Amino acid sequence: MRPVETGVTGSGTAAPQPRKQRFLPNLFRTTAFKLTAIYLVIFALFAGFVLGYVAWNAKRLLDDQIRSTIDAEIRGLAEQQRLGGIRRLVNIIERRSRGPGASLYLVTTPVGERLAGNVEALQPGALDQPGENEIEYARSSDAVDTPSRALVRVFMLPAGFRLLVGRDLEERERLGVVIRRAAGWSLLLVFVLGCFASWFVARRVLKRVDDMTETAQSIMAGDLKGRLAISGTGDELDRLALNLNAMLDRIGELMTGMQEVSDNIAHDLKTPLTRLRNRAEEALRSARTPDELRAALDASIDEADNLIRVFNALLMIARLETGRINDSMAELDLSEIVSGLAELYEPLAEEAGLSIVAEVAPDLQVSGNRELIGQALANLIDNALKYGQPVGEAAPVVRVAAGPADSQIELSVSDHGPGIPEADRGRVLERFVRLDQSRSKPGFGLGLSLAAGVVRLHGGQLRLEDNAPGLRVVMLLPKAPPKPVDMVEENPLPASTAPVKPAGLLSA
Known part of the structure; x- marks a missing residue:
């Protein structure tokens, strides 16, 4: 016997149903279909209101014409x-009554x-009260069971x-029937076209949403x-897709970076860990005096x-990338930090x-974290001292500069190395990226990465430029907004002039 299919994949998750099977239920749940249906109802109500207003105006206009005709006839007959x-009036009424038309006498x-x-x-009492x-x-005794309606005016004679004198309202009734029939067909056509439009719009939207779902x-x-x-x-939907992409x-x-970091950690930290283990093992095996053991422990x-x-x-770097240090931002004097370093x-x-x-x-006022900016600048200076040995006839100088640049502050470290x-x-x-010519120098390739993270956290930009010869590293940091006048102290305390002492320099 053929087993019953349960619609569950081998991993235990429900298999997605084919699009044709789930299209109609999803169609009625789409926002596009609901909005189109709401617009359809609103438009139908508006169309019904317009048609009713037209019918009411047509009836009022026809009634005014009938009243004008009746008034004119009454004045003439009077x-x-x-x-x-009275005899002459009766003769005129007899003559007019025999003619065709909707007039009543x-x-x-x-x-x-x-x-x-x-x-x-x-109807009883119709002639008792004068007026409209x-x-x-x-019109005849044969039609008593099927009476007609008329708009009449009763006039009292001497x-x-x-x-x-009156007019039959059959024309008005026919006009009302025509308008009601037109309104019915119009609303039916609006409903059919609206349903088709709802289906068409929702189908297009649902198809794109289904494509996005399949991609997700x-x-x-x-x-x-x-x-x-x-x-x-x-x-x-295009804007949503662009943002999602x-x-x-x-x-x-981030995933690629995480994989590369994992590989680099496994590769670059394997050597120091192996060296640490070998030294400890060598100390256990060969050290015979307390001084030798102490030297081995110091190296470890x-x-x-x-x-x-x-x-x-x-x-x-991970904290910088997640922006979890924004709470420690304050206004700083970058001139003092650069001079101190x-x-x-x-x-x-x-x-x-x-x-x-x-x-x-x-x-040079900036808004930022003093320790982070000092650490980034210290890394750049340390790199320049390690890798900035002059090439050829270049001067053995490391230049540290800081100055305004439009709405930013430009901080640069330049050397004349390779x-x-x-x-x-x-x-x-x-x-953990280190070029071949720098692998003979101490370091792990984290200094420039940390500096770039600090600059990104402060909303700035880090650039590497050619110093002809050498390297020029530029940090662009936004200026601090000016303080309101009422917040400026009359006798401000002098800023601390102690230089930033970075903890644990990490060269690139």
């Missing part, structure tokens, strides 16, 4: 009665006996005679290169400190056979 008496005695006219039967009224009547499912299944399709219309690109970059501690600094830098590194520069030249403009090839300048900002 004039005839005044000139020739009736002359009665004071007691209600019919003298002339084309009205055979009236809408009544039911019959000696108690009564004159009724493929991405969740592991195809991280999948991207949402763009129709090119620039509508809201940008998010997927960023996630892909130094190696462990280097590893701790590497992991601290990795944690700092340049002075702090002068002894190290002399030991390396170099000199530091600081060109710092006064009062520099970095243009093709590698973007790559060296990644973690």
